[in-house]
Amino acid sequence: MLIIGEKINSTRKSIDRAVRAKDVEVIREEAQKQLQAGAHMLDVNCGTLDARDEPATMEWLVQTVQEAAGVPLCIDSPNYKALAAGLSVHRGKAMINSISGETERFTNVLPLVKQYGASVVALCMDDRGIPASMEQALEIGTKLVHRLLDAGVPVEDIYFDPLVRSVATNPETVLETLQLMEEMSARFSGLHFVSGLSNVSFGLPERRHLNRAYVVLSMASGLDAVIVDPLDSTLMALVYATETLLNKDRFCMQYIRSYQQGKLKG
Amino acid sequence: MEREKMTELAKALMELNEQKVYQLVGEKLNNGVSPLDILAECNEGMAGVGDLFSQGQYFLSQMLFAAEIFKNVMKQLEAVLPQAQESTGKNKVVIGTVKGDIHDIGKNIVVSLLRGSGFEVIDLGVDVPAEKFVAALQESGAKVLGLSALLNFTYPEMKNVVQAVTDAGLRDQVTIIIGGAPCNEQVRQFAGADYYAEDAVTGVNICKKVYA
Numbered sequence: 127m128l129i130i131g132e133k134i135n136s137t138r139k140s141i142d143r144a145v146r147a148k149d150v151e152v153i154r155e156e157a158q159k160q161l162q163a164g165a166h167m168l169d170v171n172c173g174t175l176d177a178r179d180e181p182a183t184m185e186w187l188v189q190t191v192q193e194a195a196g197v198p199l200c201i202d203s204p205n206y207k208a209l210a211a212g213l214s215v216h217r218g219k220a221m222i223n224s225i226s227g228e229t230e231r232f233t234n235v236l237p238l239v240k241q242y243g244a245s246v247v248a249l250c251m252d253d254r255g256i257p258a259s260m261e262q263a264l265e266i267g268t269k270l271v272h273r274l275l276d277a278g279v280p281v282e283d284i285y286f287d288p289l290v291r292s293v294a295t296n297p298e299t300v301l302e303t304l305q306l307m308e309e310m311s312a313r314f315s316g317l318h319f320v321s322g323l324s325n326v327s328f329g330l331p332e333r334r335h336l337n338r339a340y341v342v343l344s345m346a347s348g349l350d351a352v353i354v355d356p357l358d359s360t361l362m363a364l365v366y367a368t369e370t371l372l373n374k375d376r377f378c379m380q381y382i383r384s385y386q387q388g389k390l391k392g
Numbered sequence: 393m394e395r396e397k398m399t400e401l402a403k404a405l406m407e408l409n410e411q412k413v414y415q416l417v418g419e420k421l422n423n424g425v426s427p428l429d430i431l432a433e434c435n436e437g438m439a440g441v442g443d444l445f446s447q448g449q450y451f452l453s454q455m456l457f458a459a460e461i462f463k464n465v466m467k468q469l470e471a472v473l474p475q476a477q478e479s480t481g482k483n484k485v486v487i488g489t490v491k492g493d494i495h496d497i498g499k500n501i502v503v504s505l506l507r508g509s510g511f512e513v514i515d516l517g518v519d520v521p522a523e524k525f526v527a528a529l530q531e532s533g534a535k536v537l538g539l540s541a542l543l544n545f546t547y548p549e550m551k552n553v554v555q556a557v558t559d560a561g562l563r564d565q566v567t568i569i570i571g572g573a574p575c576n577e578q579v580r581q582f583a584g585a586d587y588y589a590e591d592a593v594t595g596v597n598i599c600k601k602v603y604a
Contacts, residue, residue, distance in 0.1 A: 377457035379408070 359392030405437025
């Protein structure tokens with residue numbers, strides 16, 4: 127399971143402040159804490175800045191986080207100029223967050239994926255917006271992945287995001303998401319699946335329980351990457367436990383190592 | 393055995409450093425180290441794994457992981473062993489895990505080593521009743537019987553097999569060796585066996601002595 131730490135995101139006030147003030151210390155600490163908690167990659171997002179300032183800030187953010195953490199980053203912006211700026215200084219294989227079937231986004235982001243040999247989060251949506259039904263989602267997703275493959279992006283570099291919605295507003299959303307991942311996985315062997323957790327529990331109390339249950343369920347249907355707060359130790363313990371239960375943890379060694387590192391206390 | 397005094401290979405196995413184990417075994421084979429010496433180092437590593445398990449530092453799946461690595465090492469060694477000596481068809485050994493126990497990793501290692509050393513091995517498998525051992529001895533005329541066990545409550549069954557061999561009138565023609573986790577000198581005496589083999593290499597050496 128690829129754990130992508132979500133905490134360096136300027137929608138959080140402390141990060142917004144740090145990014146504007148170019149506060150290296152705050153960013154460094156956020157990066158290192160997530161790594162110690164078990165993150166493999168870190169998402170970086172400074173989307174609260176003006177679009178004009180975002181590229182230069184993204185460049186600074188990528189450099190600062192990589193100096194502190196030394197891991198590849200998930201460069202997160204709807205603004206392709208910010209993606210390009212971040213990629214230009216990134217070391218190693220980056221992940222681009224994100225591309226979609228929307229014409230403008232697809233056209234602008236695809237060249238970056240190709241130029242940098244990056245992996246890419248592919249959102250299941252197009253110019254019509256987020257699909258209204260499971261059938262439409264499958265159609266949009268299939269088309270999007272085909273377009274990426276046709277452009278020469280290796281299937282292993284595509285992280286398909288089924289775009290789960292709030293279960294409060296769309297009670298069928300999780301069941302449909304699970305089905306979508308299973309169908310897509312049958313159509314595209316080697317395709318990865320990624321999801322964030324901010325949507326599913328939106329509008330409900332004690333959201334962490336819904337988020338954690340969603341991750342566990344989704345893993346059984348193929349989710350193999352997740353953008354999360356790795357400092358949620360209960361969530362992380364559940365991820366390790368679920369991988370073990372799904373026979374994705376040879377001789378339970380990851381689970382045992384996590385135990386030895388004191389990471390299963392959550 | 394203290395960790396510092398272990399050989400690099402034994403330590404790598406104990407620490408379940410899988411790729412390093414295969415790499416070291418490969419290097420040793422290339423450098424002409426005898427498979428038996430390599431096996432002795434691996435035994436030491438396996439003993440270390442057993443100790444860690446007894447101390448509660450290792451968990452069940454880690455024991456199985458160690459066994460898996462060991463099995464793969466045996467495959468590496470077997471590729472070399474058969475060329476060491478062709479089976480003469482004369483030096484026969486009957487072997488099996490006694491009734492009430494189904495563990496066979498240790499027994500299989502002994503079988504591989506014996507075959508690699510030119511013995512013809514009649515392997516009766518696991519959960520073998522006494523009369524089956526006797527029948528195999530009568531049929532093959534083997535002069536050595538190896539009894540294996542992992543579970544510690546099986547030693548009365550070992551005595552039972554020795555008694556059956558005696559009752560069949562074969563006791564003075566057959567050397568009986570016991571081996572496996574519960575075996576020690578006390579168990580050997582209790583069972584009335586001739587030898588107890590602490591590890592696979594010792595067992596093979598006893599067989600060689602019998603047929604020398």
